Amino acid sequence: MSVSEAVLDPAVKAPLVARPDLAGTKPSLIGLTREEMGAALREQGVPEKQVRMRVSQLWHWLYIRGVSDFDAMTNVAKDMREMLKRHFTIARPEVVEEQISGDGTRKWLLRFPPRGAGRPVEIETVYIPEEGRGTLCISSQVGCSLTCSFCHTGTQKLVRNLTAEEILAQLLLARDRLGDFPDLDVPQGSMIPSSDRKVTNIVMMGMGEPLYNFEAVKTALLIATDGDGLSLSKRRVTLSTSGVVPEIYRTGEEIGVMLAISLHAVRDELRDMLVPINKKYPLKELMEACRAYPSLSNARRITFEYVMLKDVNDSLEDAKELVKLLKGVPAKINLIPFNPWPGTNYQCSDWATIERFADFVNQAGFASPIRTPRGRDILAACGQLKSESERMRKTERMAFEAMMIAGHGEDD
Helix, strand or coil: HHHHHHHECCCCCCECCCCCCCCCCCCECCCHHHHHHHHHHHHHCHHHHHHHHHHHHHHHHHHHHCCCHHHHHHCCHHHHHHHHHCEEEECCEEEEEECCCCCCCCEEEEEEECCCCCCCCEEEEEEEEEEEEEEEEEEEEEECCCCCCCHHHHHHCEEEEECCHHHHHEEEEEEEEHHCCCCCCCCCCCCCCCCCCCCEEECCCCCCCCEEEEEEHHHHHHHHHHCCCCCCHHHHHECCCCCCCCHHHHHHHHHHEEEEEEECCCCCCHHHCCCCCCCCCCCCHHHHHHHHHCCEEECCCEEEEEEECCCCCCHEEEEEEEHHHCCCCEEEEEEEHHHHHHHCCEECCHHHHHHHHHHHHHHCCCCCCECCCCHHHHHCCCCCCCCCCCCCCCCHHHHHHHHHHHHHHHCC
């Protein structure tokens, strides 16, 4: 057996020899509910009468001040900070790579430490600046199990779900990198302005199907929209699903954020091919769940995402069927010019075809903006995200193997 075979997992292509900074990772306080955080403090001997106050302090430092070092918590006693450092972490994930597009879009490749007997994993997160707002596209899984035929992420096998901590960490890290947390020299208790935030919106549209990781996504989004912390409005948080019908009902009842549906076809036989989950939850069931989503109105519409594929789903007949399908649903249709990725057989619809499709849907009474492609030059556009988890870069592999061979020779 070669050195590389001995130390590399064939599925993930990452070293199985733990790096020192990833070995024995302590549990994180990020992503815990207040109740869970209180329980964690009790386990480490914090007196019951102090727990509520300590949780409030930690919540403030983590989600309003955005600190990633316990020593920055200046109103927490030193012995308390030392205990927290011994037993917990609030560190950010490692930024493996940051790419900035010509249009200002940013993409981060993030590496998370092992979980249990697992190994480090990588995901991608994208920030899209626009006039008057900034949208962060967050991943919920490493890879994806849905295999939508036009989506680059779908070519990567599902590795695992992300934890609530790892979902939230994407938001915290983005705010760090963008300077979106207040300076630590702002006196505690002062009003912290939110009008100039760079991250104003979240979309759960990154890698993975959020509703196949419901509990972690729910916990993360409820913390992100908590009024005493990160304080994002639920109307500025959108969860996108390919159509996991049972959890659509739960999303409305238990999370209450805006809903987006990856639709892409108006006939079951075509959607079965483009979005294979349709075989389990066909259009009739999907639309029933959409019509039952709580608090629908013109101010709280469901967004239907529709990628424009040349000679596949872009005919005027498709547009007519789309209008019929959405009749009576407060809806907006995002028309997405297909973003090519290496190896795909699909092509983007001609611009005149997209405009003709949009005009028909608009005249039927539905807003149908054509999404401006963003970050194409760094493969950060819709449907293009794919992590490096399935492969080591060639140079990294060669360096790692050389190190192991050298070490083996010394042992001999």
